[in-house]
Amino acid sequence: MAETASPKARKRCAVYCRVSSDERLDQEFNSIDAQKEAGHAYIVSQRAEGWIPVADDYDDPGFSGGNTERPALKRLLADIQDGRIDIVVVYKIDRLTRSLTDFSKMVDVFERQSVSFVSVTQQFNTTTSMGRLTLNILLSFAQFEREVTGERIRDKIAAAKKKGMWMGGVPTIGYDVVNRLLVINKDEAAVVRRMFEEMLTIGSPTQIAARLSDEGVTTKAWTTQDGRVRTGTRIDKKYIHKVLRNRIYLGELSNRGTWYPGAHQPIIEQELWDKVHAVLARNSHERGVDTKIRSRNDALLRGLLYAPSGERMYPTYSRKNGRKYQYYVSKSESRFGAPGKSYERLPAAEIEAAVVAQIRTVLTSPESIASVVRHIQNNGGQVDEASTVMAMARLNDVWDQLFPVERHRVANLMIERVDLVHTDEMQGIRVRWRELGWDTLIGEFAPRGVGAELLEVEA
Template sequence: MTRPPTVRCAIYTRKSSDEGLEQSFNSLDAQREACAAYIASQAHEGWRLTGPSYDDGGFSGGSMERPGLQRLLADLGQGRIDVVIVYKVDRLTRSLADFARIVEILDARGASFVSVTQHFNTTSSMGRLTLNVLLSFAQFEREVTGERIRDKVAASRRKGMWMGGTPPLGYDVRDRKLVVNDEEAERVRLIFERYGDLRSVKQLVADLRTRGITSKRWTTQAGGTRGGGPYGRGNLYKLLRNRVYLGEAVHKGTPYPGEHAAIVPQELWERVQAILETNRVERENRPRVAGRPLLTGLIVDDRGNMMSPSHCLKKGRRYRYYTSQAVLQHRPETAGTLTRVSAPAIEQLVEDRLCALMAGAGRRDWERLTVQEKARRLAVLVRRIEVGAERVRITLPHGDGVDPGNALRLMQRGESLIEDVDERILEIPARLKTWGGRRVIVGPDGQDLTARPRVDEALVKALARAHRWCRRLASGQVASVSDLATEAGCTKAYIRQILRLAFLAPDLVDAILRGEQPRRLTLATMLETDIPLAWNEQRRLLGFPSR
């Protein structure tokens, strides 16, 4: 009897919270035991458990940023696994977009996955449809859970409770409550009083550095230390506007009486706010220069340092940048991997991705906006832009507006949309490069990510001609290719070349109509290429991302 070939199996387990993981037999153990029993039941088919365990305890299924899953995907990419076994599909992921990426990786390696309690086959269209429906409910459950958490946070804030986060200078956190730190409270009152005397945040920064006053230094639950650095202008503006010092808790701009004690007198608070408002009006009434930075207040390096607009002049030409505050404040040891980025390049990348991702946010509509309108729109659409040496992360608030089809197209280009409880993170593999004397942002394949789509009119006209001719032949309006060539006044060979374009995959046609085809792809190269009928082969041969 012929022995079946060995099928290498790997077990993946996940639990959203770390509660109970310290027990000798926990949820991960139960999942692994059930999966191992299923593999044993398929031993006659050659199934064998190989490789290490892939466990993620305390990680949400709404993101792919999980150490166990990343190790599993890396081993899949190296061809070490044939089948991935999970207890339930939602243990693998609760995001439809992430599920599509995982299936794409499995398909590329000829691998598949099996759910022990839900029998599906990802190699068939019906199996994928059923999985998509199931994952839609899993994603719905996660979003409902997120709404429930947000409602709980809102109700707690209305009661004045502290809901976590970075503790403000002047307070310590004990038993989930803010308790006044007398030494730090004196520092806070001094900062308010000095601003009232100096009436300038810029002068206040220099004054605090002279006095050696730094931000709050605190210890995280993981044992790491944060803060303790000199104050910058942005941090001071935030401190001077923080109503927690009045004994209030603020939720989405609305203050409520807090459970903690106030440390700044009402009279001093009102005097400082009046000065801040007067200075704000004066700044807004100043004439604005052309090319005002769009991303001020949104862009940071990959260590959380705010990046501020700066410029330099070379041969009479002005070059704009965003520079890390760690460098501007002479703290290079705390700077991120990228300390300066070209302002036009990063602004164009952010604008292009928002127009590509958001429903109704077309390029033409965006271009009609003034600089001030764009800045206001970005302040609503974007929470944070993190720039590193190898990637750009754009954080968006949750809500309506993201077009699922657009998100899928970005994912197919190697970008990812990570779903969290109250936000979305668009992650773009990217790095800075100099081309032709200008700074651009390129992807892993070396393509310029800031290049505007270029619609090839000749290629679009050829596509339209191919579909029109194909319809005429199929309907019998034209009897043969010879008659069509006579009618069009061209050769039969040219007719046959053009007709092949009518059988391109729909997503390739859409990309060509949007001008997003590879740069080398022209009508001439298309006519010289023997285009196969299989869509996956078309994508590979013509330089499009595989699906």
């Protein structure tokens, strides 16, 4: 009696295809099609071994093999993890990846799921040590080729920039890009020159930005090579600083932090550039001194005060007739100047006095003290009402002796935020007390605490 050969077990095969560039993908028969056709033909040739194609293909057109951030590859690996694939078929190894590290990680996944890897043009079996060695050698060359290609491209870009050519990116205001060269846009160049000149006369990037915004002047508007329109946005002081420090306007181009003479015409003369940067350097030093002053003289409500719109208010000051006046201004005014403000500036002394009045009320209120005790005890703290009464009374007594920075720290322990309330019916403040931090505060001003010692010294 003749023996019949047992049928081969079915092996589900997935064809993975990739091409780095999306050019020529609109052709009737492209590289992806060629890879796919070769992969399916190979599966058909192995039908006697039980190979069958899965219903779906995994195509990544226009994706680099240098990383794994590819949608079809991620879908392939997910299906492998789910046990839906037995063999992965590619045209060449570098279609799967050009990174040796990524490949070793993929092989680990393949081995855990008992999945084989086959290259149509390079016969390998990853289940053998010799096959893995050969694959790693080939992949090392693929990675080397990718790195050399990257170096060659970077060298080409550097050489082009040294010759003054524009090598892509977002064009800066004042110039348009024509045939890889920067060409002066007269209207925008006038805006750039105005920024530099007004820095000498006005000296305030915030005020310059406010004036330009009032006149409807925006940042660079341009159209990409594929026809997408990028509209300009509102100019703020950060943008002004960026323009004032951009050496492109001197006729130069940058490559890796080094500036080279460009092929484009400058908008700003060296003399004007030097004068403006002398102003910027002097103002930078003055701002540094002011920052140190503010750090020693910290505003009580810094980071806590919010306008009715929900916008944060920032501390600032001005000088007049030798006197210093402190205010809180909205974030929009801080960024865009007075024309951009969303809420009137507030005298710091008045709003801080209102908040301190509420703090003192809480520190001396029996209801508040009882609430604090319950909160600390509910959170596992060991505190009694008598100690809490003494601690809060001590804090109230020494408040005026605390340094401004210490008052700010204590306020942050007690308060989560202070909202300005401005409706038709009323104007005022709403304080949201912070649940956390009270136990720390009570500990500091309890008997034998820091606050208690301060009180004894003052006495």
